[in-house]
Amino acid sequence: MKVALLGFGTVGKGAAGIIDQGRDxxxxxxxxxxxxxxxxxxxxxxxxxxxDIEACDVELVAECMGGLEPAHTYVRKALEAGRHVVTANKxxxxxxxxxxxxLAKEKxxxxxFEATAGGGIPWMAALRRVRRIDDVESFRGILNGxxxxxxxxxxxxxxxxxxxxxxxxxxxxxxxxxxxxIDGYDVRYKTVLSAVAAFxxxxxxxxxxxxxxxxxxxxxxxxxxxxxxxVKLIAAGEKKDxxxxxxxxxxxxxxxxxxxxxxxxxxxxxxxxxTLGPSTYIxxxxxxxxxxxxxxxxxxxxxxxxxxxxxEASAAEVDNSGVEKCFYIRTARPEVFAAVxxxxxxxxxxxxxxxxxxxxLALIEKAADPELFAAVVAD
Amino acid sequence: MKVALLGFGTVGKGAAGIIDQGRDxxxxxxxxxxxxxxxxxxxxxxxxxxxDIEACDVELVAECMGGLEPAHTYVRKALEAGRHVVTANKxxxxxxxxxxxxLAKEKxxxxxFEATAGGGIPWMAALRRVRRIDDVESFRGILNGxxxxxxxxxxxxxxxxxxxxxxxxxxxxxxxxxxxxIDGYDVRYKTVLSAVAAFxxxxxxxxxxxxxxxxxxxxxxxxxxxxxxxVKLIAAGEKKDxxxxxxxxxxxxxxxxxxxxxxxxxxxxxxxxxTLGPSTYIxxxxxxxxxxxxxxxxxxxxxxxxxxxxxEASAAEVDNSGVEKCFYIRTARPEVFAAVxxxxxxxxxxxxxxxxxxxxLALIEKAADPELFAAVVAD
Numbered sequence: 001m002k003v004a005l006l007g008f009g010t011v012g013k014g015a016a017g018i019i020d021q022g023r024d025x026x027x028x029x030x031x032x033x034x035x036x037x038x039x040x041x042x043x044x045x046x047x048x049x050x051x052d053i054e055a056c057d058v059e060l061v062a063e064c065m066g067g068l069e070p071a072h073t074y075v076r077k078a079l080e081a082g083r084h085v086v087t088a089n090k091x092x093x094x095x096x097x098x099x100x101x102x103l104a105k106e107k108x109x110x111x112x113f114e115a116t117a118g119g120g121i122p123w124m125a126a127l128r129r130v131r132r133i134d135d136v137e138s139f140r141g142i143l144n145g146x147x148x149x150x151x152x153x154x155x156x157x158x159x160x161x162x163x164x165x166x167x168x169x170x171x172x173x174x175x176x177x178x179x180x181x182i183d184g185y186d187v188r189y190k191t192v193l194s195a196v197a198a199f200x201x202x203x204x205x206x207x208x209x210x211x212x213x214x215x216x217x218x219x220x221x222x223x224x225x226x227x228x229x230x231v232k233l234i235a236a237g238e239k240k241d242x243x244x245x246x247x248x249x250x251x252x253x254x255x256x257x258x259x260x261x262x263x264x265x266x267x268x269x270x271x272x273x274x275t276l277g278p279s280t281y282i283x284x285x286x287x288x289x290x291x292x293x294x295x296x297x298x299x300x301x302x303x304x305x306x307x308x309x310x311x312e313a314s315a316a317e318v319d320n321s322g323v324e325k326c327f328y329i330r331t332a333r334p335e336v337f338a339a340v341x342x343x344x345x346x347x348x349x350x351x352x353x354x355x356x357x358x359x360x361l362a363l364i365e366k367a368a369d370p371e372l373f374a375a376v377v378a379d
Numbered sequence: 380m381k382v383a384l385l386g387f388g389t390v391g392k393g394a395a396g397i398i399d400q401g402r403d404x405x406x407x408x409x410x411x412x413x414x415x416x417x418x419x420x421x422x423x424x425x426x427x428x429x430x431d432i433e434a435c436d437v438e439l440v441a442e443c444m445g446g447l448e449p450a451h452t453y454v455r456k457a458l459e460a461g462r463h464v465v466t467a468n469k470x471x472x473x474x475x476x477x478x479x480x481x482l483a484k485e486k487x488x489x490x491x492f493e494a495t496a497g498g499g500i501p502w503m504a505a506l507r508r509v510r511r512i513d514d515v516e517s518f519r520g521i522l523n524g525x526x527x528x529x530x531x532x533x534x535x536x537x538x539x540x541x542x543x544x545x546x547x548x549x550x551x552x553x554x555x556x557x558x559x560x561i562d563g564y565d566v567r568y569k570t571v572l573s574a575v576a577a578f579x580x581x582x583x584x585x586x587x588x589x590x591x592x593x594x595x596x597x598x599x600x601x602x603x604x605x606x607x608x609x610v611k612l613i614a615a616g617e618k619k620d621x622x623x624x625x626x627x628x629x630x631x632x633x634x635x636x637x638x639x640x641x642x643x644x645x646x647x648x649x650x651x652x653x654t655l656g657p658s659t660y661i662x663x664x665x666x667x668x669x670x671x672x673x674x675x676x677x678x679x680x681x682x683x684x685x686x687x688x689x690x691e692a693s694a695a696e697v698d699n700s701g702v703e704k705c706f707y708i709r710t711a712r713p714e715v716f717a718a719v720x721x722x723x724x725x726x727x728x729x730x731x732x733x734x735x736x737x738x739x740l741a742l743i744e745k746a747a748d749p750e751l752f753a754a755v756v757a758d
Contacts, residue, residue, distance in 0.1 A: 125508065133676065
């Protein structure tokens with residue numbers, strides 16, 4: 001199957017390399033004939049002009065440009081032209097899922113997105129497979145390698161957040177502007193797309209509460225240790241009693257929980273389903289070859305004409321009204337939380353009594369403390 | 380697709396229940412029309428006579444009787460009759476893999492075995508998928524829930540092996556005769572079938588060295604703790620420099636290794652492949668529904684006519700001559716190991732210098748100490 005590649009950065013180069021060198025594998029059935037790039041390069045397949053992509057003879061367009069535009073427009077055009085689309089662009093797809101999925105359905109082509117969450121982990125494929133038999137009841141996972149690198153290193157080495165962020169930036173694990181990673185927005189897009197794959201539910205990203213790790217301190221990590229807990233930034237989703245809960249928050253996991261032990265910059269994600277119970281998938285959550293591998297797997301699924309279970313998502317609303325937890329809070333405005341405070345947790349921190357997530361979010365908004373750190377204390 | 384089920388124990392009941400109740404899932408395309416059982420039961424599909432299975436109109440036979448015979452004969456007959464076969468019978472398949480695979484190829488039918496290793500973990504499916512793109516370089520895993528339950532509890536609660544085995548038997552995790560589990564034979568069969576799926580290599584089970592956990596003591600666990608290590612019974616396979624290494628042994632893993640943290644009776648297994656690097660899969664390694672789920676997944680793969688990458692295995696020989704490790708040994712015959720002893724590890728135990736696995740196995744045979752405990756000290 002002939003493929004056009006949109007974007008030739010880290011992921012695009014990984015995917016192209018895998019296909020160009022995979023002559024003795026199933027990948028032999030794929031050929032990249034055109035590559036859209038922003039700056040000239042030596043490869044004769046490269047063009048700077050999207051018109052060349054539109055004009056070329058391909059059945060499949062693989063998009064890994066990143067960003068909302070022009071990626072969104074190009075993906076729309078590809079679908080409108082009756083081309084299958086594979087994308088690694090979590091932000092664009094999470095923002096426009098229903099529109100693009102409906103267009104793909106109308107044109108009877110595929111829209112696959114394995115590479116949007118978990119890098120090389122076959123997370124979307126695992127959900128599709130499990131749903132041939134089971135309903136997915138819930139998922140939770142570590143879906144951002146940058147923050148997992150920072151949290152793992154803070155836990156292992158006792159360093160402070162600022163030092164670790166700097167180190168992660170030096171190693172290339174964190175962007176110069178790390179907002180998307182450390183404030184949980186990157187995980188939010190991945191949570192939205194996981195909900196599509198797990199529950200056939202497409203929600204607007206902005207409606208998924210996302211609290212990040214920007215204000216975590218060595219004292220918070222230390223409190224976890226004293227209580228046999230390890231903190232991770234967790235994407236959580238559940239469908240229960242007709243309610244779809246989705247949220248992104250740091251969680252103090254029990255140290256006996258294998259997810260608490262997923263270290264370095266690795267990702268890991270767990271689905272709980274009807275007959276399989278919990279199943280967990282761990283691997284490289286980013287990087288040229290793992291993420292390229294995920295894109296190429298989608299291309300193969302399309303090229304082989306494999307039936308794909310699910311992804312007939314409908315627009316859905318987030319409803320976290322059933323989520324009740326104990327929370328860990330560190331804030332300079334503890335008085336706002338006086339009614340829910342249960343026990344002290346060091347100098348400026350405390351653990352709440354069991355309460356609703358929505359109630360907590362309302363109190364956090366009321367406190368308006370820009371330095372506040374909040375985390376779930378896992379059951 | 381119409382299916383006949385051979386065996387109606389724990390796994391068979393799980394698979395039948397999933398299909399009988401799965402009317403709104405992909406499983407709606409499957410129908411169990413006949414079930415072979417040893418004792419009468421109420422279900423009108425049940426027969427005690429294999430002739431009824433031969434006579435019935437099915438395209439697929441699913442075998443979960445266990446044991447070598449008559450399972451082997453029945454599977455042969457099914458393949459000879461041009462029926463696809465799905466089996467959960469690790470021992471039978473590991474002993475007869477090449478014979479049955481060649482017969483399946485000759486008859487142009489499928490022989491799938493997801494349920495033989497890792498229970499509900501999609502281990503064989505993960506290997507098939509990754510091999511669409513990658514070569515698998517190595518695998519390692521915890522593939523026996525009984526021994527993992529015992530080792531996890533010894534680690535967490537400090538109990539001795541005998542007490543834990545008794546508790547595991549009371550809970551139904553261990554058989555009355557636990558030999559297959561605790562001496563590593565069960566894992567050996569699973570290692571053989573993992574090598575088929577990972578490397579296209581079919582070896583005779585008896586040629587895979589298997590050392591179990593029968594003689595592990597609380598002192599061994601304690602040595603691990605002092606050295607930040609946790610012991611697990613590990614199936615290991617690697618293809619390197621033209622050599623296929625396969626062995627089953629306890630390993631003292633670093634406590635930072637996520638595999639060391641797979642607790643209770645869970646299983647977990649990791650593949651390392653060309654572009655994906657390490658990918659790990661964790662889940663229920665046994666049980667009626669998870670293992671039944673695995674069997675039904677194979678049935679669906681066949682019913683959907685999906686292309687299955689790999690499994691064109693050839694007969695192969697185990698060659699552990701490239702495996703060099705440090706080993707932990709506890710024995711009443713330390714003098715046999717004098718030349719390789721590197722440092723003491725408590726009263727009767729020591730760690731060897733780095734040495735070949737084959738050399739170690741020769742010394743163990745020479746020592747002829749029925750109480751000897753040996754484990755890899757992971758790099």
